[in-house]
Amino acid sequence: MAELDTSGGGHKKKGPGVKKGKKLSTRVDLTPMVDLGFLLITFFIFTTTMSQPTAMKLILPDDKVNPEDQNKAKESGVLTILMGADNHIYYYEGQLKVDASGNNFKSASYNGENSIRDVIMKKKADVRSRATDPTNPEKDLVIVIKPSEECTYQNVIDILDEMAINVVKKYALVDIGKDEATLVSISDKSAQPPTSN
Amino acid sequence: MGRAKLPRKSTVIDMTAMCDVAFLLLSFFILTTKFKPAEAIAVTTPSSVAAKVAPTKDFVLVTITKDGKVFLTIDDEQKRELVANSLNASRNLGINVPAFKKAGFIGSSFAGMNSFLALPEEARVGDKLPGIPCKDSANNELTVWMQVLNEAYAGGKMDLLLKGDNVAKYPAFKSVMQAFKKNEIQKFLMITNPENAPAGSDLWKKSMSGEKQEN
Numbered sequence: 001m002a003e004l005d006t007s008g009g010g011h012k013k014k015g016p017g018v019k020k021g022k023k024l025s026t027r028v029d030l031t032p033m034v035d036l037g038f039l040l041i042t043f044f045i046f047t048t049t050m051s052q053p054t055a056m057k058l059i060l061p062d063d064k065v066n067p068e069d070q071n072k073a074k075e076s077g078v079l080t081i082l083m084g085a086d087n088h089i090y091y092y093e094g095q096l097k098v099d100a101s102g103n104n105f106k107s108a109s110y111n112g113e114n115s116i117r118d119v120i121m122k123k124k125a126d127v128r129s130r131a132t133d134p135t136n137p138e139k140d141l142v143i144v145i146k147p148s149e150e151c152t153y154q155n156v157i158d159i160l161d162e163m164a165i166n167v168v169k170k171y172a173l174v175d176i177g178k179d180e181a182t183l184v185s186i187s188d189k190s191a192q193p194p195t196s197n
Numbered sequence: 198m199g200r201a202k203l204p205r206k207s208t209v210i211d212m213t214a215m216c217d218v219a220f221l222l223l224s225f226f227i228l229t230t231k232f233k234p235a236e237a238i239a240v241t242t243p244s245s246v247a248a249k250v251a252p253t254k255d256f257v258l259v260t261i262t263k264d265g266k267v268f269l270t271i272d273d274e275q276k277r278e279l280v281a282n283s284l285n286a287s288r289n290l291g292i293n294v295p296a297f298k299k300a301g302f303i304g305s306s307f308a309g310m311n312s313f314l315a316l317p318e319e320a321r322v323g324d325k326l327p328g329i330p331c332k333d334s335a336n337n338e339l340t341v342w343m344q345v346l347n348e349a350y351a352g353g354k355m356d357l358l359l360k361g362d363n364v365a366k367y368p369a370f371k372s373v374m375q376a377f378k379k380n381e382i383q384k385f386l387m388i389t390n391p392e393n394a395p396a397g398s399d400l401w402k403k404s405m406s407g408e409k410q411e412n
Contacts, residue, residue, distance in 0.1 A: 030212055030213075030216060031212070033216065034212060034215055034216050034219055037216065037219035037220055037223055038219055040223050041219065041222050041223045041226060044223065044226030044227055044230050045226055047230055048226055048229055048230040048231070053242065053250075053251050053388050053389065053390060053391070054245070054247045054248060054249060054250055054251060054388075054389055054390070054391045055247060055249050055250065055251035055252075055358065055386035055387060055388055055389070056245045056247035056249075056386065056387045056388075056389050057247070057249065057384065057385075057386055057387075058384070058385060058386070058387055083367075117395075117398070121398075121399075124399075147367045147371075148367065149366070149367060149368055150366065150367070151366070151367050152363060152364050152365060152366060152367065153243070153261065153361040153362060153363060153364070153365040153366070153367065153369075153370050154243040154363035154364065155367075156367060156370060157243040157245060157361075157387065157389060158243065160245075161245040161246055161247075161389075164245070164246055164247065164400060165246055165394060165395060165398045165399070165400045165401075166398060166399050166400070167399040167400055167403065175371075
Protein backbone atom coordinates (compact mmCIF):
# COMPACT_ATOMS: atom_id res chain seq x y z
CA MET A 1 0.00 0.00 0.00
CA ALA A 2 1.06 3.59 -0.19
CA GLU A 3 3.31 4.50 2.58
CA LEU A 4 3.73 7.52 4.72
CA ASP A 5 7.11 7.34 6.33
CA THR A 6 7.13 9.37 9.48
CA SER A 7 9.78 7.55 11.33
CA GLY A 8 12.47 10.15 10.57
CA GLY A 9 13.97 12.10 13.41
CA GLY A 10 13.94 9.42 15.97
CA HIS A 11 12.76 9.78 19.52
CA LYS A 12 14.51 12.30 21.70
CA LYS A 13 12.35 12.04 24.77
CA LYS A 14 12.70 9.19 27.13
CA GLY A 15 9.53 8.59 29.07
CA PRO A 16 9.84 7.23 32.62
CA GLY A 17 10.12 3.53 32.65
CA VAL A 18 11.23 3.26 29.05
CA LYS A 19 14.72 1.95 29.01
CA LYS A 20 15.43 2.06 25.37
CA GLY A 21 13.84 4.31 22.69
CA LYS A 22 12.21 1.87 20.37
CA LYS A 23 11.97 2.83 16.72
CA LEU A 24 8.37 2.09 15.78
CA SER A 25 7.34 1.38 12.28
CA THR A 26 5.04 4.17 11.14
CA ARG A 27 3.85 2.92 7.86
CA VAL A 28 0.29 4.14 7.34
CA ASP A 29 -2.00 2.01 5.29
CA LEU A 30 -3.98 4.29 2.97
CA THR A 31 -6.56 1.73 1.82
CA PRO A 32 -9.40 3.09 3.98
CA MET A 33 -8.81 6.58 2.62
CA VAL A 34 -9.17 5.32 -0.93
CA ASP A 35 -12.35 3.52 0.10
CA LEU A 36 -13.81 6.68 1.58
CA GLY A 37 -12.81 8.59 -1.51
CA PHE A 38 -14.68 6.18 -3.75
CA LEU A 39 -17.68 6.16 -1.47
CA LEU A 40 -17.92 9.93 -1.71
CA ILE A 41 -17.52 9.78 -5.47
CA THR A 42 -20.38 7.31 -5.78
CA PHE A 43 -22.56 9.55 -3.64
CA PHE A 44 -21.90 12.55 -5.83
CA ILE A 45 -22.34 10.56 -9.02
CA PHE A 46 -25.80 9.60 -7.93
CA THR A 47 -26.87 13.03 -6.83
CA THR A 48 -25.58 14.97 -9.82
CA THR A 49 -28.33 15.88 -12.26
CA MET A 50 -26.79 15.54 -15.68
CA SER A 51 -29.93 15.95 -17.74
CA GLN A 52 -31.91 19.13 -17.47
CA PRO A 53 -35.66 18.87 -17.84
CA THR A 54 -36.69 20.11 -21.27
CA ALA A 55 -39.66 22.23 -22.18
CA MET A 56 -42.18 21.70 -24.95
CA LYS A 57 -43.70 24.82 -26.43
CA LEU A 58 -47.42 25.08 -26.95
CA ILE A 59 -49.14 27.99 -28.66
CA LEU A 60 -52.84 28.38 -28.06
CA PRO A 61 -55.02 29.74 -30.85
CA ASP A 62 -56.59 33.11 -30.31
CA ASP A 63 -60.26 32.61 -29.47
CA LYS A 64 -61.31 36.00 -30.72
CA VAL A 65 -60.33 35.33 -34.32
CA ASN A 66 -63.30 35.60 -36.68
CA PRO A 67 -64.57 32.27 -37.89
CA GLU A 68 -64.35 33.46 -41.48
CA ASP A 69 -60.67 34.17 -41.15
CA GLN A 70 -59.88 30.68 -40.04
CA ASN A 71 -58.45 28.53 -42.76
CA LYS A 72 -61.06 26.30 -44.24
CA ALA A 73 -59.58 22.87 -43.95
CA LYS A 74 -60.14 20.54 -46.86
CA GLU A 75 -62.05 17.54 -45.66
CA SER A 76 -59.68 15.16 -47.37
CA GLY A 77 -56.74 16.45 -45.38
CA VAL A 78 -58.26 16.39 -41.92
CA LEU A 79 -57.46 13.69 -39.38
CA THR A 80 -59.26 13.88 -36.06
CA ILE A 81 -57.77 12.14 -33.03
CA LEU A 82 -59.91 11.45 -29.97
CA MET A 83 -58.49 10.32 -26.65
CA GLY A 84 -60.58 8.37 -24.18
CA ALA A 85 -60.05 6.87 -20.76
CA ASP A 86 -57.51 4.15 -19.96
CA ASN A 87 -55.15 5.11 -22.77
CA HIS A 88 -57.70 4.41 -25.48
CA ILE A 89 -57.30 6.40 -28.63
CA TYR A 90 -59.55 6.72 -31.67
CA TYR A 91 -59.41 8.55 -34.94
CA TYR A 92 -61.38 9.30 -38.06
CA GLU A 93 -60.63 11.01 -41.34
CA GLY A 94 -62.68 13.88 -42.65
CA GLN A 95 -66.16 14.14 -41.18
CA LEU A 96 -67.44 11.63 -38.67
CA LYS A 97 -69.79 9.16 -40.32
CA VAL A 98 -71.58 6.71 -38.08
CA ASP A 99 -74.53 5.26 -39.85
CA ALA A 100 -75.93 2.09 -41.27
CA SER A 101 -73.51 2.02 -44.18
CA GLY A 102 -70.54 1.72 -41.88
CA ASN A 103 -68.49 4.04 -39.78
CA ASN A 104 -65.09 5.56 -40.11
CA PHE A 105 -64.48 5.67 -36.36
CA LYS A 106 -61.42 3.53 -35.75
CA SER A 107 -59.22 2.82 -32.80
CA ALA A 108 -55.46 2.81 -32.45
CA SER A 109 -52.88 2.51 -29.73
CA TYR A 110 -50.13 4.72 -28.38
CA ASN A 111 -47.32 2.25 -28.91
CA GLY A 112 -46.95 -1.13 -30.51
CA GLU A 113 -48.90 -2.37 -33.48
CA ASN A 114 -51.40 -0.09 -35.16
CA SER A 115 -49.92 2.85 -33.36
CA ILE A 116 -51.22 6.35 -33.87
CA ARG A 117 -47.84 7.25 -35.30
CA ASP A 118 -48.39 4.81 -38.17
CA VAL A 119 -51.81 6.34 -38.74
CA ILE A 120 -50.38 9.85 -38.87
CA MET A 121 -47.54 8.82 -41.18
CA LYS A 122 -50.00 7.09 -43.50
CA LYS A 123 -52.23 10.14 -43.58
CA LYS A 124 -49.26 12.36 -44.28
CA ALA A 125 -48.15 10.16 -47.18
CA ASP A 126 -51.73 10.16 -48.43
CA VAL A 127 -51.96 13.96 -48.40
CA ARG A 128 -48.59 14.29 -50.07
CA SER A 129 -49.61 11.97 -52.89
CA ARG A 130 -52.73 14.02 -53.58
CA ALA A 131 -50.96 17.35 -53.23
CA THR A 132 -51.77 20.04 -55.76
CA ASP A 133 -49.00 22.42 -54.79
CA PRO A 134 -45.48 21.02 -55.21
CA THR A 135 -43.79 23.64 -53.07
CA ASN A 136 -45.93 22.77 -50.08
CA PRO A 137 -47.15 19.20 -50.39
CA GLU A 138 -48.52 19.01 -46.85
CA LYS A 139 -50.61 22.13 -47.10
CA ASP A 140 -53.87 20.30 -46.67
CA LEU A 141 -52.83 18.19 -43.70
CA VAL A 142 -54.58 19.32 -40.54
CA ILE A 143 -54.77 17.23 -37.40
CA VAL A 144 -57.50 18.00 -34.90
CA ILE A 145 -56.88 16.74 -31.38
CA LYS A 146 -59.90 16.25 -29.15
CA PRO A 147 -59.19 14.99 -25.65
CA SER A 148 -62.13 13.67 -23.68
CA GLU A 149 -62.78 14.43 -20.02
CA GLU A 150 -61.31 11.09 -18.97
CA CYS A 151 -57.96 11.11 -20.69
CA THR A 152 -54.77 11.98 -18.86
CA TYR A 153 -52.24 14.78 -19.23
CA GLN A 154 -49.71 12.25 -20.43
CA ASN A 155 -52.03 11.25 -23.30
CA VAL A 156 -52.27 14.87 -24.43
CA ILE A 157 -48.52 15.42 -24.20
CA ASP A 158 -47.86 12.19 -26.10
CA ILE A 159 -50.08 13.29 -28.97
CA LEU A 160 -48.51 16.76 -29.05
CA ASP A 161 -45.17 14.99 -29.08
CA GLU A 162 -46.31 12.91 -32.07
CA MET A 163 -47.00 16.19 -33.87
CA ALA A 164 -43.38 17.14 -33.32
CA ILE A 165 -42.03 13.68 -34.17
CA ASN A 166 -43.96 13.52 -37.44
CA VAL A 167 -43.35 17.18 -38.23
CA VAL A 168 -47.01 18.09 -38.59
CA LYS A 169 -47.24 21.83 -39.06
CA LYS A 170 -50.95 22.40 -38.67
CA TYR A 171 -52.73 20.97 -35.70
CA ALA A 172 -55.31 22.16 -33.23
CA LEU A 173 -56.30 21.20 -29.71
CA VAL A 174 -60.07 21.64 -29.43
CA ASP A 175 -62.90 20.63 -27.15
CA ILE A 176 -64.68 17.40 -27.86
CA GLY A 177 -68.27 17.57 -29.11
CA LYS A 178 -71.17 15.93 -27.25
CA ASP A 179 -71.80 13.20 -29.82
CA GLU A 180 -68.16 12.39 -30.07
CA ALA A 181 -67.85 12.26 -26.29
CA THR A 182 -70.68 9.72 -26.05
CA LEU A 183 -69.18 7.70 -28.87
CA VAL A 184 -65.80 7.67 -27.14
CA SER A 185 -67.23 6.61 -23.77
CA ILE A 186 -69.27 3.83 -25.36
CA SER A 187 -66.19 2.58 -27.20
CA ASP A 188 -64.13 2.80 -24.02
CA LYS A 189 -66.55 0.60 -22.14
CA SER A 190 -66.76 -2.00 -24.85
CA ALA A 191 -63.10 -2.01 -25.73
CA GLN A 192 -60.75 -4.82 -24.87
CA PRO A 193 -58.28 -4.17 -22.05
CA PRO A 194 -55.77 -1.74 -23.52
CA THR A 195 -52.06 -2.36 -23.87
CA SER A 196 -50.05 -0.37 -21.36
CA ASN A 197 -48.88 3.04 -22.47
CA MET B 198 19.23 -30.08 2.56
CA GLY B 199 16.73 -27.21 2.35
CA ARG B 200 14.22 -26.91 -0.41
CA ALA B 201 15.18 -24.67 -3.29
CA LYS B 202 14.02 -21.26 -2.29
CA LEU B 203 11.93 -19.47 -4.91
CA PRO B 204 12.90 -15.86 -5.37
CA ARG B 205 10.10 -13.88 -3.70
CA LYS B 206 9.01 -10.66 -5.27
CA SER B 207 7.35 -7.93 -3.35
CA THR B 208 3.53 -7.89 -3.68
CA VAL B 209 3.10 -4.44 -2.34
CA ILE B 210 1.48 -2.06 -4.85
CA ASP B 211 1.91 1.64 -4.44
CA MET B 212 -1.63 3.07 -4.21
CA THR B 213 -0.70 6.74 -4.31
CA ALA B 214 -1.69 7.12 -7.95
CA MET B 215 -5.10 5.51 -7.37
CA CYS B 216 -5.68 7.82 -4.45
CA ASP B 217 -4.87 10.85 -6.63
CA VAL B 218 -7.30 9.76 -9.34
CA ALA B 219 -10.01 9.11 -6.79
CA PHE B 220 -9.73 12.58 -5.34
CA LEU B 221 -9.61 14.20 -8.76
CA LEU B 222 -12.86 12.49 -9.73
CA LEU B 223 -14.36 13.44 -6.41
CA SER B 224 -13.48 17.10 -6.89
CA PHE B 225 -15.05 17.04 -10.34
CA PHE B 226 -18.31 15.71 -9.02
CA ILE B 227 -18.39 18.03 -6.03
CA LEU B 228 -18.04 21.02 -8.33
CA THR B 229 -20.60 19.90 -10.88
CA THR B 230 -23.31 18.71 -8.55
CA LYS B 231 -26.40 20.86 -8.35
CA PHE B 232 -28.70 19.76 -5.59
CA LYS B 233 -32.34 19.71 -6.66
CA PRO B 234 -34.51 21.61 -4.18
CA ALA B 235 -36.67 19.15 -2.31
CA GLU B 236 -40.07 19.47 -3.88
CA ALA B 237 -43.03 19.69 -1.65
CA ILE B 238 -45.20 18.60 -4.56
CA ALA B 239 -44.14 15.35 -6.21
CA VAL B 240 -44.93 15.36 -9.92
CA THR B 241 -43.90 12.81 -12.55
CA THR B 242 -43.69 14.58 -15.86
CA PRO B 243 -44.16 12.81 -19.19
CA SER B 244 -41.27 12.59 -21.65
CA SER B 245 -41.11 14.29 -25.02
CA VAL B 246 -38.74 14.90 -27.90
CA ALA B 247 -38.66 18.65 -27.25
CA ALA B 248 -35.09 19.86 -27.19
CA LYS B 249 -35.36 23.28 -25.59
CA VAL B 250 -34.08 23.42 -22.02
CA ALA B 251 -36.51 24.74 -19.43
CA PRO B 252 -35.51 28.07 -17.95
CA THR B 253 -34.32 27.87 -14.37
CA LYS B 254 -34.58 31.46 -13.27
CA ASP B 255 -37.29 34.10 -13.12
CA PHE B 256 -40.11 31.89 -14.28
CA VAL B 257 -43.72 31.37 -13.32
CA LEU B 258 -44.57 27.73 -12.85
CA VAL B 259 -48.04 26.20 -12.73
CA THR B 260 -48.00 22.66 -11.36
CA ILE B 261 -50.81 20.16 -11.84
CA THR B 262 -50.60 17.19 -9.47
CA LYS B 263 -52.03 13.76 -10.11
CA ASP B 264 -55.26 14.65 -8.32
CA GLY B 265 -55.75 17.67 -10.52
CA LYS B 266 -54.73 20.22 -7.88
CA VAL B 267 -53.07 23.34 -9.18
CA PHE B 268 -50.15 25.12 -7.52
CA LEU B 269 -48.35 28.28 -8.53
CA THR B 270 -44.66 29.11 -8.09
CA ILE B 271 -43.26 32.54 -8.82
CA ASP B 272 -39.48 32.46 -8.92
CA ASP B 273 -38.64 36.12 -8.57
CA GLU B 274 -39.08 37.54 -5.05
CA GLN B 275 -39.73 41.07 -6.20
CA LYS B 276 -42.51 39.91 -8.47
CA ARG B 277 -44.00 38.05 -5.52
CA GLU B 278 -44.08 41.27 -3.56
CA LEU B 279 -45.70 43.12 -6.46
CA VAL B 280 -48.31 40.40 -6.83
CA ALA B 281 -49.12 40.32 -3.11
CA ASN B 282 -49.43 44.08 -2.87
CA SER B 283 -51.55 44.28 -5.96
CA LEU B 284 -53.88 41.56 -4.69
CA ASN B 285 -54.19 43.30 -1.35
CA ALA B 286 -55.00 46.55 -3.06
CA SER B 287 -57.52 45.24 -5.56
CA ARG B 288 -59.25 42.51 -3.57
CA ASN B 289 -58.54 43.61 -0.03
CA LEU B 290 -57.36 40.19 0.99
CA GLY B 291 -54.96 41.24 3.70
CA ILE B 292 -52.23 38.82 2.63
CA ASN B 293 -49.20 38.69 4.87
CA VAL B 294 -46.66 40.07 2.35
CA PRO B 295 -43.37 38.96 4.00
CA ALA B 296 -44.70 35.41 4.46
CA PHE B 297 -45.89 35.42 0.85
CA LYS B 298 -42.46 36.48 -0.33
CA LYS B 299 -40.86 33.61 1.53
CA ALA B 300 -43.33 30.96 0.46
CA GLY B 301 -41.94 28.50 -2.05
CA PHE B 302 -45.25 28.07 -3.82
CA ILE B 303 -48.89 28.97 -3.46
CA GLY B 304 -51.44 26.27 -3.00
CA SER B 305 -54.69 27.59 -1.70
CA SER B 306 -57.64 29.75 -2.59
CA PHE B 307 -57.70 33.43 -1.80
CA ALA B 308 -59.85 32.84 1.24
CA GLY B 309 -57.51 30.28 2.73
CA MET B 310 -54.33 32.18 1.87
CA ASN B 311 -53.44 33.43 5.31
CA SER B 312 -53.95 30.08 6.98
CA PHE B 313 -51.81 28.53 4.21
CA LEU B 314 -49.05 31.04 4.89
CA ALA B 315 -49.32 30.39 8.62
CA LEU B 316 -48.40 26.72 8.12
CA PRO B 317 -44.72 25.96 8.69
CA GLU B 318 -42.70 25.06 5.59
CA GLU B 319 -42.58 21.36 6.36
CA ALA B 320 -46.34 21.14 6.69
CA ARG B 321 -46.93 22.48 3.19
CA VAL B 322 -46.87 19.11 1.53
CA GLY B 323 -48.65 18.72 -1.78
CA ASP B 324 -51.05 15.98 -0.85
CA LYS B 325 -52.69 17.80 2.02
CA LEU B 326 -53.00 21.18 0.40
CA PRO B 327 -56.20 22.22 -1.38
CA GLY B 328 -54.51 23.87 -4.33
CA ILE B 329 -55.79 26.87 -6.24
CA PRO B 330 -59.42 26.35 -7.19
CA CYS B 331 -59.90 26.38 -10.92
CA LYS B 332 -62.17 23.44 -11.76
CA ASP B 333 -65.25 25.60 -11.76
CA SER B 334 -65.12 27.86 -14.77
CA ALA B 335 -67.14 30.51 -12.96
CA ASN B 336 -64.66 30.61 -10.12
CA ASN B 337 -61.35 30.05 -11.83
CA GLU B 338 -58.98 31.81 -9.42
CA LEU B 339 -56.01 31.02 -11.62
CA THR B 340 -57.39 33.59 -14.06
CA VAL B 341 -57.00 36.28 -11.41
CA TRP B 342 -53.48 35.13 -10.57
CA MET B 343 -52.52 35.25 -14.25
CA GLN B 344 -54.02 38.68 -14.62
CA VAL B 345 -52.06 40.00 -11.67
CA LEU B 346 -48.90 38.35 -12.99
CA ASN B 347 -49.41 39.89 -16.42
CA GLU B 348 -49.52 43.30 -14.79
CA ALA B 349 -46.46 42.54 -12.69
CA TYR B 350 -44.53 41.47 -15.78
CA ALA B 351 -45.89 44.26 -17.98
CA GLY B 352 -43.22 45.24 -20.45
CA GLY B 353 -41.01 42.26 -19.76
CA LYS B 354 -41.20 38.69 -20.94
CA MET B 355 -42.87 36.19 -18.65
CA ASP B 356 -41.55 32.64 -18.89
CA LEU B 357 -44.65 30.65 -18.18
CA LEU B 358 -44.05 26.98 -17.44
CA LEU B 359 -46.55 24.21 -16.93
CA LYS B 360 -45.58 21.05 -15.11
CA GLY B 361 -48.25 18.40 -15.14
CA ASP B 362 -48.31 14.94 -13.69
CA ASN B 363 -48.69 11.99 -16.06
CA VAL B 364 -51.98 10.84 -14.63
CA ALA B 365 -53.61 14.22 -14.10
CA LYS B 366 -56.91 14.23 -15.94
CA TYR B 367 -57.60 16.49 -18.86
CA PRO B 368 -60.21 18.80 -17.21
CA ALA B 369 -57.55 20.22 -14.86
CA PHE B 370 -55.32 20.96 -17.86
CA LYS B 371 -58.27 22.48 -19.69
CA SER B 372 -59.12 24.87 -16.84
CA VAL B 373 -55.48 25.98 -16.65
CA MET B 374 -55.53 26.66 -20.40
CA GLN B 375 -58.82 28.59 -19.97
CA ALA B 376 -57.15 30.77 -17.35
CA PHE B 377 -54.34 31.47 -19.81
CA LYS B 378 -56.66 32.15 -22.73
CA LYS B 379 -58.79 34.58 -20.73
CA ASN B 380 -55.65 36.60 -20.07
CA GLU B 381 -54.57 36.37 -23.70
CA ILE B 382 -51.53 34.31 -22.83
CA GLN B 383 -50.92 32.37 -26.01
CA LYS B 384 -47.55 30.80 -25.45
CA PHE B 385 -46.31 28.65 -22.66
CA LEU B 386 -43.83 25.86 -22.12
CA MET B 387 -44.56 22.43 -20.73
CA ILE B 388 -41.88 20.70 -18.70
CA THR B 389 -41.05 17.20 -19.86
CA ASN B 390 -38.26 14.67 -19.56
CA PRO B 391 -35.98 14.60 -22.57
CA GLU B 392 -36.12 11.72 -25.03
CA ASN B 393 -34.58 11.09 -28.42
CA ALA B 394 -36.55 11.26 -31.64
CA PRO B 395 -37.64 7.72 -32.48
CA ALA B 396 -35.54 6.18 -35.25
CA GLY B 397 -37.14 6.27 -38.67
CA SER B 398 -39.55 9.08 -37.97
CA ASP B 399 -39.59 12.32 -39.90
CA LEU B 400 -38.15 14.27 -36.98
CA TRP B 401 -35.27 11.83 -36.74
CA LYS B 402 -34.60 12.15 -40.46
CA LYS B 403 -34.55 15.90 -40.04
CA SER B 404 -32.03 15.74 -37.24
CA MET B 405 -29.87 13.29 -39.20
CA SER B 406 -29.76 15.63 -42.16
CA GLY B 407 -28.48 18.31 -39.85
CA GLU B 408 -31.40 20.69 -40.01
CA LYS B 409 -31.61 22.87 -36.98
CA GLN B 410 -34.40 21.77 -34.69
CA GLU B 411 -36.79 24.59 -34.09
CA ASN B 412 -38.94 24.25 -31.07
